[in-house]
């Protein structure tokens with residue numbers, strides 16, 4: 429009774445302050461609060477900077493856990509890796525984003541392909557820019573993957589225990605080249621027609637299965653609308669899909685092999 433009389437005597441600001449404190453207490457006891465601000469969360473409270481707490485942060489965050497808890501000092505030196513693997517990955521992401529943009533305006537048919545590219549240049553906002561980003565990005569990715577491989581070779585990082593990751597890397601190089609080559613046909617101009625004619629003729633000289641390989645690649649006896657559709661599906665779907673799987677294995681192996689190799 430005395431308590432309620434006391435309460436009614438309180439001023440409005442005091443009542444508001446008490447209400448806010450009660451609400452904050454209730455919030456801090458809730459499951460939502462305790463799971464967002466748990467130890468190791470990037471939003472944690474009362475953080476003490478210890479190796480254990482640092483490891484918690486990395487392990488408990490979906491983004492951070494892609495990184496190892498501890499990194500060797502030499503591995504973060506740009507002069508060691510030249511970030512060429514990271515650059516290749518960045519270019520792959522750039523190619524995926526610009527490629528999706530291009531897919532909105534491009535139809536893989538013999539009648540529409542070339543004129544779609546033409547109208548991409550003249551009628552689509554930023555069309556020419558995005559196409560050129562995609563084209564240059566592809567050239568740069570081939571270059572950066574090759575240089576990354578050269579860097580790995582120079583450091584002897586292909587040796588045990590990284591020999592399996594080297595093999596995965598070779599698959600990634602092949603996939604990068606195949607993506608580049610399949611994309612070359614898509615503008616459906618004279619240059620791409622003849623480049624692919626030459627390329628598939630060369631593949632036709634594969635021992636034993638030459639003719640079959642050529643037939644499967646062209647979707648017929650010679651280059652035509654079927655080839656365009658076939659290479660489009662390979663370029664936008666199958667090859668990127670397979671490349672992403674190999675990339676995941678590649679990154680996972682870097683971690684399993686004890687991080688980046690040491691200097692010679």
Ligand code: HEM
Pocket residue numbers: 509511512513514516517520573576577580583585586590593594595596597598600601604675678682687688689690
């Ligand atoms: C799409 C292509 C590729 C991507 C995105 C990629 C990405 C990466 C990244 C991010 C690393 C971490 C260190 C660094 O940046 O150097 C790495 C390491 C490595 N990569 Fe690649 N890579 C690709 C192709 C290749 C190729 C073609 C090879 C060899 C044939 C290769 C072999 C290796 C090896 C052995 C390591 C461990 C290097 C070390 O411990 O020093 N990778 N890769």
